Amino acid sequence: MSEFSFAPAPQPVISIARSTQLFPVRRVYCIGRNYADHAVEMGHDPKTSPPFFFQKNPNNVTETGGFIYPSHSNDVHHEIEMIVALHSGGTNIDVSQADTHIFGYSIGLDMTRRDLQAEMKRLGRPWEASKAAEGSAPTSQLHLREETGLINSGRIELRVNGEIKQESDLSMMIWTVSEQISILSEYYELAAGDIIMTGTPAGVGPVQKGDVMHGSIEGLGELTVTVD
Numbered sequence: 756m757s758e759f760s761f762a763p764a765p766q767p768v769i770s771i772a773r774s775t776q777l778f779p780v781r782r783v784y785c786i787g788r789n790y791a792d793h794a795v796e797m798g799h800d801p802k803t804s805p806p807f808f809f810q811k812n813p814n815n816v817t818e819t820g821g822f823i824y825p826s827h828s829n830d831v832h833h834e835i836e837m838i839v840a841l842h843s844g845g846t847n848i849d850v851s852q853a854d855t856h857i858f859g860y861s862i863g864l865d866m867t868r869r870d871l872q873a874e875m876k877r878l879g880r881p882w883e884a885s886k887a888a889e890g891s892a893p894t895s896q897l898h899l900r901e902e903t904g905l906i907n908s909g910r911i912e913l914r915v916n917g918e919i920k921q922e923s924d925l926s927m928m929i930w931t932v933s934e935q936i937s938i939l940s941e942y943y944e945l946a947a948g949d950i951i952m953t954g955t956p957a958g959v960g961p962v963q964k965g966d967v968m969h970g971s972i973e974g975l976g977e978l979t980v981t982v983d
């Protein structure tokens with residue numbers, strides 16, 4: 756019998772609305788440029804295919820209501836996104852079966868060091884330092900799919916200090932949630948505990964210490980996060 760040489764890190768979790776259970780986070784996948792207006796604002800042709808994904812660390816997911824402004828950036832941006840949580844997975848999942856793996860949904864923020872990301876794009880380097888900073892994936896509670904039904908449309912909005920910065924509809928995603936699950940499963944073995952950040956609409960922009968971000972998605976309530 757072997758023992759850990761030191762205590763293993765705590766299991767990252769997301770709480771569940773109207774439940775005492777916790778959702779254990781295994782992996783965090785994020786799609787890039789999944790709303791046409793955001794692709795255009797970042798200088799890209801929205802019809803470019805196929806989609807691409809990057810990852811954050813599971814313990815970047817936080818539910819504290821706070822976001823600590825990260826080091827090495829003077830241009831940290833908000834990206835409001837719907838999070839899809841999976842209770843099962845597999846490989847080569849047919850798009851017609853993808854919905855069956857959905858456990859629930861939450862409101863997330865893909866906080867991004869935009870200046871570092873621009874530098875990494877320019878140098879052809881990986882994006883991790885721009886995307887996987889500590890606390891870079893604030894989330895609301897999860898809402899069970901059995902309560903919400905499948906969500907493929909509805910208003911998504913982010914306000915900063917009360918002013919609307921991002922607003923769109925989930926139906927404006929270039930790649931649907933089902934398509935994202937199916938395509939991801941061609942590249943990775945998806946499993947219970949995986950979450951997908953499903954992309955952000957136009958209007959991304961910088962935050963400053965003291966700002967209050969207020970996200971909402973129709974049917975999923977609200978997420979309030981203060982920049983510390």
Ligand code: MN
Binds near residue numbers: 785834952954
């Ligand atoms: Mn994003």
